[in-house]
Amino acid sequence: MAKEYSPFTPGVPVPIEFFVGRENETTEIVTKVAKSVAKKTLERVFITGERGIGKSSLCRMAVRIAEEKHAVIGLHVFLGGVTSLEEMVRRIFEHLLQESRDRNWFDGVKRFLGNHIKEVGLFGVSLAFDAPQRDLSQAVSDFGPSLRKLLSSIGPQRKGLLIVLDDLNGLATSAAFANWLKSLVDEIATGRELLPLTLVLAGLPERRRQLLETQPSLDRVFDLISIRPFDEAQTKQFFQQAFNKVNMRITPEALNVLWQFSGGYPVFLHEIGDAAFKADSDGAVEKNDALSGVISAAKVIGAKYIEPKVLDAIWSTRYRGILRKIFPIEPPHEFTHFTKAELIKRLSSEEAKVLDNFLQKMKRLGVIHQSAEMGKGHYQFTSALYALFFLLQAAPQKAAANA
Numbered sequence: 001m002a003k004e005y006s007p008f009t010p011g012v013p014v015p016i017e018f019f020v021g022r023e024n025e026t027t028e029i030v031t032k033v034a035k036s037v038a039k040k041t042l043e044r045v046f047i048t049g050e051r052g053i054g055k056s057s058l059c060r061m062a063v064r065i066a067e068e069k070h071a072v073i074g075l076h077v078f079l080g081g082v083t084s085l086e087e088m089v090r091r092i093f094e095h096l097l098q099e100s101r102d103r104n105w106f107d108g109v110k111r112f113l114g115n116h117i118k119e120v121g122l123f124g125v126s127l128a129f130d131a132p133q134r135d136l137s138q139a140v141s142d143f144g145p146s147l148r149k150l151l152s153s154i155g156p157q158r159k160g161l162l163i164v165l166d167d168l169n170g171l172a173t174s175a176a177f178a179n180w181l182k183s184l185v186d187e188i189a190t191g192r193e194l195l196p197l198t199l200v201l202a203g204l205p206e207r208r209r210q211l212l213e214t215q216p217s218l219d220r221v222f223d224l225i226s227i228r229p230f231d232e233a234q235t236k237q238f239f240q241q242a243f244n245k246v247n248m249r250i251t252p253e254a255l256n257v258l259w260q261f262s263g264g265y266p267v268f269l270h271e272i273g274d275a276a277f278k279a280d281s282d283g284a285v286e287k288n289d290a291l292s293g294v295i296s297a298a299k300v301i302g303a304k305y306i307e308p309k310v311l312d313a314i315w316s317t318r319y320r321g322i323l324r325k326i327f328p329i330e331p332p333h334e335f336t337h338f339t340k341a342e343l344i345k346r347l348s349s350e351e352a353k354v355l356d357n358f359l360q361k362m363k364r365l366g367v368i369h370q371s372a373e374m375g376k377g378h379y380q381f382t383s384a385l386y387a388l389f390f391l392l393q394a395a396p397q398k399a400a401a402n403a
């Protein structure tokens with residue numbers, strides 16, 4: 001029987017059927033949408049978490065459920081690279097157009113967007129949103145009123161809006177964006193007309209910090225959802241489900257390896273799962289397949305997620321020796337920190353000699369920092385991505401020990 005396609009999707013938001021966990025977070029967002037629709041209020045939430053932790057996937061799931069359960073129009077808009085409010089609004093309306101095409105409220109959207117819809121493509125089969133800068137600026141300042149107009153143009157078929165502004169990057173540092181958000185919230189709160197809108201912002205913790213630096217009162221305005229890695233049960237459930245979908249089995253030992261080396265970190269789950277899928281040849285993922293998967297995933301993860309300056313810095317043999325030993329061979333699932341005293345016990349004398357230099361260098365590169373509250377000799381990784389990447393370096397030893 002030919003092997004099926006990999007059920008894993010490294011790097012892109014997960015398809016709904018492979019989505020696991022996040023019940024509380026999804027419920028929190030969907031409950032806000034329900035309230036917004038029932039009371040015609042503006043509900044606000046900020047979703048944050050490390051790179052690859054599952055912010056976009058959570059938003060996608062919440063949009064899907066909210067559309068079905070509460071008859072809203074859900075718009076999940078990616079703002080990577082966007083630095084102006086006009087471009088943001090353009091993307092929102094463009095998305096509205098594309099998302100509504102095959103829906104029964106499309107006529108209302110067409111009436112609302114009016115002559116800003118253009119037929120494009122060789123046979124005019126695609127539609128594009130096209131508006132001059134002047135109209136976009138107007139839409140920025142009249143954002144609330146335009147959304148009200150959109151909803152009244154659609155009529156009773158859709159009862160509210162859920163707008164997700166994902167990948168805030170460029171806009172997070174923009175004072176114009178922070179002020180626009182604040183005015184939008186104030187305007188809707190004090191406006192005589194109601195607007196059933198749920199606004200979800202999604203971005204890295206530092207984006208949220210940047211935004212709040214510009215406009216501190218936004219802190220009170222947005223409820224915060226911080227996403228955490230999966231726990232052991234959820235991680236194993238994810239792998240079981242994914243392999244079962246393609247008629248493959250996975251042994252409990254292999255599941256343990258995948259859990260230990262992924263740390264429940266979603267982006268790693270997919271990279272490592274994909275590599276284990278490729279490593280297997282008989283339809284049953286065993287411990288050895290899992291370990292060779294982890295070893296090849298370490299390379300991919302290094303190339304995709306770790307900055308070249310960090311990879312360059314760890315090139316020397318002694319440094320590699322050290323970082324393989326940062327975590328004990330059976331990792332305790334304490335990925336975030338380590339102590340110098342424990343680490344030095346695991347090093348050879350050659351490695352021990354360069355340990356201070358190694359730690360200094362990693363500090364300079366922003367990979368680790370010293371944690372003041374834990375005391376001297378305690379180091380913390382600035383991101384779980386680094387910690388897990390270092391942990392993965394130990395995989396070949398583990399495989400050899402296992403053989």
Ligand SMILES: Nc1ncnc2c1ncn2[C@@H]1O[C@H](COP(=O)(O)OP(=O)(O)OP(=O)(O)O)[C@@H](O)[C@H]1O
Pocket residue numbers: 009010011012013014015018019020021022049050051052053054055056057058167238266267268270
């Ligand atoms: N609940 C989930 N179930 C299964 N896989 C998930 C889940 N959440 C995220 N993933 C997977 O993890 C990876 C990262 O997810 P996603 O792109 O949603 O993260 P993100 O936090 O938006 O990342 P970024 O910070 O890069 O925008 C993807 O491969 C995705 O398929």
Ligand SMILES: [Mg+2]
Pocket residue numbers: 055056057166167
């Ligand atoms: Mg994302």
